[in-house]
Structure formats: structure tokens, C-alpha cells
Amino acid sequence: xxxxxxxxxxxxxxxxxxxxxxxxxxxxxxxxxxxxxxxxxxxxxxxxxxxxxxxxxxxxxxxxxxxxxxxxxxxxxxxxxxxxxxxxxxxxxxxxxxxxxxxxxxxxxxxxxxxxxxxxxxxxxxxxxxxxxxxxxxxxxxxxxxxxxxxxxxxxxxxxxxxxxxxxxxxxxxxxxxxxxxxxxxxxxxxxxxxxxxxxxxxxxxxxxxxxxxxxxxxxxxxxxxxxxxxxxxxxxxxxxxxxxxxxxxxxxxxxxxxxxxxxxxxxxxxxxxxxxxxxxxxxxxxxxxxxxxxxxxxxxxxxxxxxxxxxxxxxx
Amino acid sequence: xxxxxxxxxxxxxxxxxxxxxxxxxxxxxxxxxxxxxxxxxxxxxxxxxxxxxxxxxxxxxxxxxxxxxxxxxxxxxxxxxxxxxxxxxxxxxxxxxxxxxxxxxxxxxxxxxxxxxxxxxxxxxxxxxxxxxxxxxxxxxxxxxxxxxxxxxxxxxxxxxxxxxxxxxxxxxxxxxxxxxxxxxxxxxxxxxxxxxxxxxxxxxxxxxxxxxxxxxxxxxxxxxxxxxxxxxxxxxxxxxxxxxxxxxxxxxxxxxxxxxxxxxxxxxxxxxxxxx
Numbered sequence: 001x002x003x004x005x006x007x008x009x010x011x012x013x014x015x016x017x018x019x020x021x022x023x024x025x026x027x028x029x030x031x032x033x034x035x036x037x038x039x040x041x042x043x044x045x046x047x048x049x050x051x052x053x054x055x056x057x058x059x060x061x062x063x064x065x066x067x068x069x070x071x072x073x074x075x076x077x078x079x080x081x082x083x084x085x086x087x088x089x090x091x092x093x094x095x096x097x098x099x100x101x102x103x104x105x106x107x108x109x110x111x112x113x114x115x116x117x118x119x120x121x122x123x124x125x126x127x128x129x130x131x132x133x134x135x136x137x138x139x140x141x142x143x144x145x146x147x148x149x150x151x152x153x154x155x156x157x158x159x160x161x162x163x164x165x166x167x168x169x170x171x172x173x174x175x176x177x178x179x180x181x182x183x184x185x186x187x188x189x190x191x192x193x194x195x196x197x198x199x200x201x202x203x204x205x206x207x208x209x210x211x212x213x214x215x216x217x218x219x220x221x222x223x224x225x226x227x228x229x230x231x232x233x234x235x236x237x238x239x240x241x242x243x244x245x246x247x248x249x250x251x252x253x254x255x256x257x258x259x260x261x262x263x264x265x266x267x268x269x270x271x272x273x274x275x276x277x278x279x280x281x282x283x284x285x286x287x288x289x290x291x292x293x294x295x296x297x298x299x300x301x302x303x304x305x306x307x308x309x310x311x312x313x314x315x316x317x
Numbered sequence: 318x319x320x321x322x323x324x325x326x327x328x329x330x331x332x333x334x335x336x337x338x339x340x341x342x343x344x345x346x347x348x349x350x351x352x353x354x355x356x357x358x359x360x361x362x363x364x365x366x367x368x369x370x371x372x373x374x375x376x377x378x379x380x381x382x383x384x385x386x387x388x389x390x391x392x393x394x395x396x397x398x399x400x401x402x403x404x405x406x407x408x409x410x411x412x413x414x415x416x417x418x419x420x421x422x423x424x425x426x427x428x429x430x431x432x433x434x435x436x437x438x439x440x441x442x443x444x445x446x447x448x449x450x451x452x453x454x455x456x457x458x459x460x461x462x463x464x465x466x467x468x469x470x471x472x473x474x475x476x477x478x479x480x481x482x483x484x485x486x487x488x489x490x491x492x493x494x495x496x497x498x499x500x501x502x503x504x505x506x507x508x509x510x511x512x513x514x515x516x517x518x519x520x521x522x523x524x525x526x527x528x529x530x531x532x533x534x535x536x537x538x539x540x541x542x543x544x545x546x547x548x549x550x551x552x553x554x555x556x557x558x559x560x561x562x563x564x565x566x567x568x569x570x571x572x573x574x575x576x577x578x579x580x581x582x583x584x585x586x587x588x589x590x591x592x593x594x
Contacts, residue, residue, distance in 0.1 A: 044467025128577060153362070
């Protein structure tokens with residue numbers, strides 16, 4: 001547009017701006033339409049998240065159980081928890097699991113996704129194979145692995161035997177029970193792998209071509225192109241994976257039939273919470289546990305978010 | 318070395334890694350299938366035998382009689398199908414408003430949605446249970462179905478990412494032609510987002526199909542049990558019915574495997590993370 005025309009008639013330009021504004025409004029829709037579209041989730045958020053979240057704070061200060069209304073006891077549940085040995089044990093078990101499982105699942109998950117992203121024949125079959133364990137119901141998974149890890153006739157010790165190693169008593173051993181669980185959980189990492197795969201698909205091909213022109217080898221391409229550009233997805237999976245690790249329940253619960261055997265080495269935080277709430281009906285006590293878990297996860301997530309500025313790279317920034 | 322030969326060697330090395338890793342993932346699964354066809358006497362032989370001898374196909378029939386298999390199958394199907402339907406109806410709609418509409422409070426709502434993903438379900442589990450108990454829904458499948466119709470944060474997030482990647486031009490053109498916002502969504506944008514809808518639906522389907530803790534909490538009567546809960550019944554004081562349990566596990570897993578195998582291409586297209594913040 002010529003400057004003199006633009007300046008010569010102020011009114012037209014204001015009209016134009018107004019027209020553009022209404023045009024934009026017409027195109028983007030009104031606030032009401034937006035809220036209307038989002039309304040199911042707004043209701044869901046209030047009903048299934050906000051309401052229970054806040055009422056569980058209240059419950060955590062009471063001796064509520066389904067059987068009796070309970071009374072307000074202030075911080076008693078929390079004080080009692082801090083002197084509850086099994087509470088600390090379950091925290092230890094849960095952190096132990098998370099500390100090993102989360103990094104391993106990221107390293108293995110990314111490596112698997114990179115392998116599954118190659119252009120090789122029969123990739124659809126490979127991808128299905130890696131996703132298989134995710135589709136097996138956890139109850140079956142637990143029983144299956146109890147068998148595989150059985151010291152007497154299991155496949156794993158059988159294989160170790162062939163190379164001359166006497167395998168441990170895996171799930172029966174206080175030392176090996178958690179590593180066994182980590183192994184079992186790593187087997188079912190199909191969902192994060194799918195998300196890494198999607199992330200790899202989002203990396204533009206031109207970057208690799210440019211790197212190749214510059215003579216970069218495979219290792220350089222992986223560490224200078226793939227991994228930095230995958231960091232947003234790694235970040236996402238790190239957050240979701242840590243949260244998931246703190247919520248470990250179904251596998252150890254079904255495997256030990258809720259007992260956390262041997263010697264409570266498989267009593268995870270949420271298992272103990274579940275027992276308190278639905279076995280002993282100490283809903284107040286369990287709510288206090290739930291809130292401690294929530295605060296722990298929030299703190300952890302905050303730490304991850306704070307470090308993320310240093311290692312997460314967004315494309316086009 | 319010639320570059321194309323080098324490339325070939327690299328590829329075949331990678332393929333060997335791929336095959337080895339596949340073994341780790343498929344062997345336990347194959348063992349499950351193999352055990353499902355074994356007579357009880359063969360389950361505990363050592364060294365392990367891979368091929369059932371004889372093939373005990375009757376395990377599959379026996380398994381469906383040991384537990385009320387078809388009742389559980391029906392229950393599982395009803396819960397899974399309805400809750401998947403709920404997610405497919407609600408999540409794209411909400412995600413669309415986050416991605417393509419402008420409204421006051423949108424960004425705040427989106428941040429809250431992301432934050433909600435970080436709330437462990439155990440924190441809300443007890444009050445929700447009490448709520449459902451109060452309105453008489455405990456002992457019915459409703460608590461496992463109804464919430465899905467109000468949206469699942471992870472699915473809303475995935476759908477929003479996908480809608481963000483769709484161009485505005487089609488929508489603008491329809492808008493100028495006077496189409497209503499809902500019609501644009503329903504007739505133009507939703508069909509374009511089919512891969513994402515499929516991905517979100519499949520995720521929900523898989524999670525609910527094998528869900529354990531939800532049915533454990535809310536289903537009190539055996540006639541309402543799902544297959545996941547039914548599997549537990551093969552474990553009793555007398556021991557575990559290995560063959561039968563593995564038969565049911567195989568029957569539970571196979572349909573989803575087939576679904577995944579044929580849909581994976583569309584499924585993968587539906588998951589996009591470009592532009593996450």
C-alpha cells in the first residue's frame with residue numbers, strides 16, 4: 001500500500017481496522033462458542049478433578065471411613081503417618097523403583113524408537129511386536145512373569161543356566177524382587193515408544209540431509225540432530241513416566257495378591273494407600289497419603305520443569 | 318569403502334539389533350500362547366518345552382466354562398466401547414475449542430488441563446468413590462463409563478496438537494459462506510482429524526480393555542466383572558490354572574493386536590507433538 005494513500009484518509013483506515021476486527025471475530029468465533037465447545041470438559045474438570053481434589057484435603061484431616069462419618073482430627077493422620085514404618089518402607093520402595101525405572105525406560109525407549117524408525121522391510125510387524133506387551137492385561141503379565149522368573153522351572157534361569165550362571169530367586173528374594181519388577185515394567189513400554197516414534201516423525205528430513213552434506217556420521221547425526229530435537233518429547237515422557245512410576249500398583253498388587261511379599265519389598269506407596277482406603281476403610285488416613293503423594297509429585301514435576309530450560313530444545317526457536 | 322556398501326552394512330547391523338530386541342519382547346508373549354495350549358502336566362516341565370504336546374485346544378473351551386467368560390466378555394465390551402465412544406465424542410470437541418477458537422480464559426483452561434494430567438488418580442480416587450457411592454453408582458459400570466464423556470486430559474492434549482497442525486483456510490472459507498461453528502467442526506474439521514481421533518480412541522480402548530483398578534473398585538458383583546478381574550479367578554488357594562488363564566489372556570490380547578497391526582499407520586499419523594510447549 002502506498003504511504004500517501006494510507007495517510008490521506010484516516011477514516012478509511014480506521015474503518016478497515018474495524019472491518020478486519022469484526023472479520024477476525026467472525027472467523028475465530030465468540031467467547032461463548034468457545035466455552036460451549038469446551039463445556040463438557042469444564043464440567044468434567046469440576047466434577048471429577050477439582051471437587052475430589054479439594055474434598056480429599058478435607059478428608060485427610062478427618063477419621064472418615066465409609067462405615068462411620070468420622071471427626072475432624074487436624075494433623076493427626078499426618079503425624080501418625082510419619083511414625084508409620086510401613087509408610088516409609090513404601091516410600092523407599094517406590095522411589096527405588098522410580099529412580100531405576102524412569103531413566104532406563106527413557107534410554108531404552110528412545111533407542112527402541114530409533115530402531116523402529118528405520119526404513120527396513122517388515123517394519124509393521126516389528127512395531128506390532130514391540131507393542132505386544134502393552135496389550136497384554138496386567139494380571140496376565142504378572143502371572144506370566146512369575147512363571148518366567150520362577151527359580152525352579154522358569155525360562156530366565158533356564159537360559160542363565162545354559163551359560164553357566166546360577167540365577168537368583170528373583171521374585172522370592174528381598175534383593176532381586178524390585179529389579180525383577182523393573183524388568184517386567186520395561187517389557188511393557190510400548191506406549192512411550194509410540195510417542196517417541198511420533199516425535200521422530202516430526203523431525204524434518206532436510207536436517208538429516210544437511211548433516212549428511214556436511215559429512216556427519218551416524219553418531220553425530222544421533223547426538224547433534226535426533227536427540228536435541230527429540231528433547232520436548234523426552235521431556236513429556238519424563239514427566240508422565242515419573243508420575244506413572246510413583247503410581248505403580250497393578251503389577252505388584254496382582255503378583256503378590258496384595259501382600260507385597262517378600263518382606264514388604266514389593267509394598268508400593270499406592271498399594272499401601274489402597275489397603276488403607278479399601279481394606280481397612282481408613283479413608284482419612286489414606287487421603288493424607290494421597291496428598292503427600294500429590295505434593296511429592298508436584299515437587300518432582302516442578303524440579304523437572306525448572307531443569308527443562310537447560311536441556312529441552314524446541315524446533316524453530 | 319563405498320558409501321552404499323557402508324550404508325548396507327549399517328542397515329543389516331541395525332536389523333540384527335532389531336531382531337534381538339524383538340526376541341525380548343515376543344518371547345514372553347509366545348510363552349503365553351504356548352502355555353495356553355499345554356496340558357497341565359506339561360506346564361512345569363524342565364527344561365522348558367516350547368511346543369505343546371499334545372496341543373490341548375480344549376483349554377480354550379474349559380477356560381470359558383471355568384469362569385463365566387461370555388458374561389465377562391460382554392461386560393468388558395460394553396464398558397470399553399461406551400467409554401471409547403465418550404472420549405471420541407468429547408475430546409475432539411474440547412480440543413477443537415483449544416486449538417481453533419478464541420475465547421476468554423482459553424489459555425488458563427489449557428494450562429489447567431495440562432496440570433490435571435499430573436494429578437495421580439489415587440488422589441481423587443477416594444472422594445470420587447464416595448461421590449459415586451452416594452449417588453448409588455458403586456456396583457454398576459457407570460463410574461467406568463460416564464466420566465469419559467466429559468473428556469480425558471491426555472486425549473484432549475493429543476487432539477489439540479493435531480488440530481493445531483490443520484490449516485485455518487478451509488475453516489475460514491466455510492465461515493464466510495455462513496456455516497455455523499458446529500457444522501464446520503462436525504463436517505470439515507473432524508473428518509480431517511480422523512487419524513488423531515483413531516489414535517485417541519485406540520489408546521482409550523486399550524487402557525480400558527485391560528484396566529484393573531477401576532473395575533476392582535467399582536464392580537462389586539461377579540455378574541458385572543470384566544475379563545481383567547476374571548483372570549484373577551484362575552488363581553486360587555489350590556494354585557493357578559496356568560493353561561486356562563493363558564488361554565483367556567490370549568483371547569483378550571489377540572483382537573487388539575490385529576486392530577493395532579492394521580491401523581498402526583493411521584494411528585501413528587494421529588499422534589503429533591510438533592509445537593508442544
